[in-house]
Amino acid sequence: MLASFVAILLIAAISPACAAGVTRVQQADGSVRLYRDVRMNLRGETLWLVSADHQGALEIVNGACSFLGEIQRCYPTAVTLHQHGSSHPITLDSGTVYLNLTRSPVRLRHSWRLLAPDNVLAAFHTTHGTFVTVQGHLDSVRR
Amino acid sequence: MNRFVRYALPSLLILAVPTGTLAQHRQGASAGRPVSAPRPAPQIRQAAPNTGGFDFSHDISTRPPAPQPRPAVAPQRPVTPQQPAPPRSGARQTTPHTYRHAPNVAGTGPYSGHFQGPTITNPHHWNGSWSWNRGVVWQPAPIYWGGGFWGPLAVAALSGALFGSIVDDQDQVIYPSYPIEPDSPGAQLLDNYGLTQTPCGPENLVVIWGPDNSVICAYPNNVVSPGNYEVDPSTLTLVSQ
Numbered sequence: 001m002l003a004s005f006v007a008i009l010l011i012a013a014i015s016p017a018c019a020a021g022v023t024r025v026q027q028a029d030g031s032v033r034l035y036r037d038v039r040m041n042l043r044g045e046t047l048w049l050v051s052a053d054h055q056g057a058l059e060i061v062n063g064a065c066s067f068l069g070e071i072q073r074c075y076p077t078a079v080t081l082h083q084h085g086s087s088h089p090i091t092l093d094s095g096t097v098y099l100n101l102t103r104s105p106v107r108l109r110h111s112w113r114l115l116a117p118d119n120v121l122a123a124f125h126t127t128h129g130t131f132v133t134v135q136g137h138l139d140s141v142r143r
Numbered sequence: 144m145n146r147f148v149r150y151a152l153p154s155l156l157i158l159a160v161p162t163g164t165l166a167q168h169r170q171g172a173s174a175g176r177p178v179s180a181p182r183p184a185p186q187i188r189q190a191a192p193n194t195g196g197f198d199f200s201h202d203i204s205t206r207p208p209a210p211q212p213r214p215a216v217a218p219q220r221p222v223t224p225q226q227p228a229p230p231r232s233g234a235r236q237t238t239p240h241t242y243r244h245a246p247n248v249a250g251t252g253p254y255s256g257h258f259q260g261p262t263i264t265n266p267h268h269w270n271g272s273w274s275w276n277r278g279v280v281w282q283p284a285p286i287y288w289g290g291g292f293w294g295p296l297a298v299a300a301l302s303g304a305l306f307g308s309i310v311d312d313q314d315q316v317i318y319p320s321y322p323i324e325p326d327s328p329g330a331q332l333l334d335n336y337g338l339t340q341t342p343c344g345p346e347n348l349v350v351i352w353g354p355d356n357s358v359i360c361a362y363p364n365n366v367v368s369p370g371n372y373e374v375d376p377s378t379l380t381l382v383s384q
Contacts, residue, residue, distance in 0.1 A: 056196020
């Protein structure tokens with residue numbers, strides 16, 4: 001537990017101040033919350049999202065990463081919310097994470113959408129019906 | 144006015160959250176409401192700086208989380224009246240050597256440890272381990288069928304997409320099969336070998352056992368003959384039994 005929070009603090013500390021990630025959380029009752037200026041860091045295949053106020057961090061563990069052309073596609077296997085001094089596992093239904101770790105924009109297959117360099121686009125659905133989308137520029141990448 | 148929008152309006156929205164939430168719960172609970180009634184558009188609330196992290200209140204309740212599916216264990220159901228299982232070694236000998244039966248369910252997959260036949264070299268001739276994945280080690284993602292090898296098919300949502308199955312009469316286990324997704328590593332495997340997927344069940348098919356007890360079937364061709372095969376994910380090759 002302590003190690004997790006130390007990791008969060010470290011990730012937050014070494015991230016540049018220009019966090020520009022956006023995370024959208026739609027609860028099962030339809031209510032939506034939009035979080036801006038989210039810091040996004042990639043550690044291995046784990047994506048860390050740190051809220052702008054540094055009060056919460058979402059740890060998204062990915063697996064089954066493979067390539068669609070230049071885009072790397074992974075599937076989230078576990079999500080944990082680290083917040084208010086405790087860690088909460090969030091049970092996943094399914095999801096997909098797209099990463100562009102190249103130096104040029106890449107078009108997503110079967111989509112009009114371009115993914116800019118070092119950008120992430122992710123969506124996952126929890127077993128409690130919460131739908132989360134994540135997009136933006138990665139503040140740091142460590143493979 | 145600008146000050147009101149910037150400071151007072153977010154505060155009002157935050158104060159309004161519990162009321163709105165309760166109202167939605169009441170609406171959801173009304174029995175007379177038609178199912179097809181239009182749903183009100185989601186209310187977008189900008190996260191205020193002092194809300195404290197992310198709001199996952201629906202997901203981190205005190206209730207224990209729903210049990211995660213275990214894709215490593217194939218769905219099991221009795222297909223014959225319960226009988227004492229014969230010893231595995233004897234069972235393999237008496238079982239016809241055919242792909243329709245999976246005599247060994249122990250370990251990480253059926254036939255685990257029994258694919259000792261020749262490897263059919265991938266016609267694409269990938270140069271070294273994981274070269275098909277640009278050197279990145281592919282690791283199964285447990286909540287997806289076949290660990291995600293065949294695509295983003297969540298185990299929990301597969302019930303309606305069955306694409307045949309392999310029945311192990313001896314161990315009373317059914318291994319369901321599903322259509323693989325384009326652009327998945329599994330689709331790349333089939334494409335490399337020139338194979339076309341078909342529902343499992345009929346005889347004389349190519350039966351490919353993938354990660355986490357997953358199985359798919361394909362028509363044989365001049366590269367791959369009918370029979371059981373195991374996927375070696377590191378080289379994207381087929382290993383025969």
